[in-house]
Amino acid sequence: MIDSKESLRRYLEQDRLALNRQQDKGPRLFHDEIWRFEILLRKVEYDINCRSGMLGNVIRKYHKFRFHRLSVRLGFTIPPNVFAEGLSIPHYGTIVVHGGARVGRNCRLQEGVTIGATDGSHKAAVIGDNCYFGSGAKVIGEVTIADDVAVGAGAVVTKDITEAGTTWGGVPARKISQKDSHCNLCGALFQ
Numbered sequence: 001m002i003d004s005k006e007s008l009r010r011y012l013e014q015d016r017l018a019l020n021r022q023q024d025k026g027p028r029l030f031h032d033e034i035w036r037f038e039i040l041l042r043k044v045e046y047d048i049n050c051r052s053g054m055l056g057n058v059i060r061k062y063h064k065f066r067f068h069r070l071s072v073r074l075g076f077t078i079p080p081n082v083f084a085e086g087l088s089i090p091h092y093g094t095i096v097v098h099g100g101a102r103v104g105r106n107c108r109l110q111e112g113v114t115i116g117a118t119d120g121s122h123k124a125a126v127i128g129d130n131c132y133f134g135s136g137a138k139v140i141g142e143v144t145i146a147d148d149v150a151v152g153a154g155a156v157v158t159k160d161i162t163e164a165g166t167t168w169g170g171v172p173a174r175k176i177s178q179k180d181s182h183c184n185l186c187g188a189l190f191q
Contacts, residue, residue, distance in 0.1 A: 018088035104129035112136035150181035
């Protein structure tokens with residue numbers, strides 16, 4: 001959770017590495033909308049967790065407004081304070097994440113991913129570090145996913161995945177390999 005300027009800087013740096021962007025360069029005017037989205041996500045998280053007072057309220061509303069507009073444009077429904085540092089979204093496309101979900105460090109979401117709740121519950125998945133979700137993957141309900149897990153394209157996870165370093169696919173998802181998720185994540189994260 002972002003709870004200081006230092007943690008905000010750390011989150012932004014880890015997100016930059018996860019997106020494989022060059023150091024000392026900010027987002028380009030065109031073609032870096034996803035990076036700008038992630039920066040705004042982290043600023044909104046900082047505003048919610050750390051800012052107070054009248055000026056803080058104005059800044060928070062401004063960042064939330066810009067964040068909402070960019071979210072709608074990109075098709076992302078990602079609430080603040082769900083993802084730890086190192087979030088990577090490589091492509092545009094609908095991504096829906098429940099506000100009750102908790103996702104660890106270095107998560108990569110392809111387009112069409114849903115991490116949601118079920119049966120009107122306010123509880124959603126708890127996902128470990130270094131996880132990868134392929135195009136169209138779905139994680140439904142209050143499930144737990146271990147570290148270093150890859151969920152293949154189109155897979156539907158409805159039960160806990162407790163084996164770290166495995167790959168899962170199918171409907172419903174079942175283990176298809178002992179291979180971990182690292183080949184699907186940016187190599188700069190593991191240096």
